[in-house]
Amino acid sequence: MAKRHELEVLKGISLEIKRKETIAVIGPSGAGKSTLLHILGGLDRPNEGKVLYGKENIFDYSDDQLARFRNKEIGFVFQFHHLLPEFTALENVLMPGLINGKSFAKSEKKAKEILDLVGLSDRISHFPSELSGGEQQRVAVARALLNDPKILFADEPSGNLDRSGGEQLHNLLWQLNDDIGITLFIVTHNLELADKADRIIRLIDGKIDNLEAEKK
Ligand SMILES: Nc1ncnc2c1ncn2[C@@H]1O[C@H](COP(=O)(O)OP(=O)(O)O)[C@@H](O)[C@H]1O
Numbered sequence: 001m002a003k004r005h006e007l008e009v010l011k012g013i014s015l016e017i018k019r020k021e022t023i024a025v026i027g028p029s030g031a032g033k034s035t036l037l038h039i040l041g042g043l044d045r046p047n048e049g050k051v052l053y054g055k056e057n058i059f060d061y062s063d064d065q066l067a068r069f070r071n072k073e074i075g076f077v078f079q080f081h082h083l084l085p086e087f088t089a090l091e092n093v094l095m096p097g098l099i100n101g102k103s104f105a106k107s108e109k110k111a112k113e114i115l116d117l118v119g120l121s122d123r124i125s126h127f128p129s130e131l132s133g134g135e136q137q138r139v140a141v142a143r144a145l146l147n148d149p150k151i152l153f154a155d156e157p158s159g160n161l162d163r164s165g166g167e168q169l170h171n172l173l174w175q176l177n178d179d180i181g182i183t184l185f186i187v188t189h190n191l192e193l194a195d196k197a198d199r200i201i202r203l204i205d206g207k208i209d210n211l212e213a214e215k216k
């Protein structure tokens with residue numbers, strides 16, 4: 001039971017994600033999509049419930065352990081790129097490597113490889129303000145991939161892009177799923193793009209709408 005001033009956002013959600021699977025999450029604003037993504041990605045702790053990666057419940061970890069786990073295992077992309085404006089594309093992308101304890105040289109090498117993978121090898125010394133919205137998001141994707149995460153959580157990653165920029169970004173995400181086998185969990189309003197996913201999860205009022213939850 002929700003206490004006073006406590007809002008019950010997600011209700012009775014049970015969900016299993018397989019490695020390399022692509023999942024699109026749709027549903028009206030306020031349905032709990034972002035909350036679900038934050039909990040599955042270990043950014044927020046739920047009041048109740050577990051999130052298991054393999055056999056480990058990530059909410060048994062301390063905050064420090066959870067932060068390390070996220071840095072190594074999970075990539076995030078949001079609607080806004082959150083790139084640091086005073087650093088170049090390359091510097092932004094290599095930063096999670098340094099945070100993870102990799103050397104500068106190793107982080108930089110990896111960052112260059114990934115920027116190449118997302119089609120931005122000719123933009124590595126540009127600052128975020130010198131890039132288009134679509135390019136900024138691709139840099140954000142590259143940054144999310146630096147530590148070889150197994151799963152990428154994206155919360156309306158194309159919400160701020162025009163139609164063609166959005167299409168390009170989604171194509172890139174699916175290309176990454178093909179090329180490096182990364183699992184995708186993507187919240188999107190774009191039904192056309194959601195349709196490319198192996199599975200569409202529709203959230204309504206904090207619950208999974210079962211009709212849509214079935215495999216296509
Ligand atoms: N930090 C917060 N504090 C209080 N309520 C929140 C917070 N974040 C989200 N909510 C509420 O939780 C519900 C689900 O929000 P959210 O997960 O952002 O939905 P969606 O991403 O589907 O639009 C909404 O009713 C929202 O107002």
Ligand SMILES: [Mg+2]
Nearest residue numbers: 033034035155
């Ligand atoms: Mg949201």
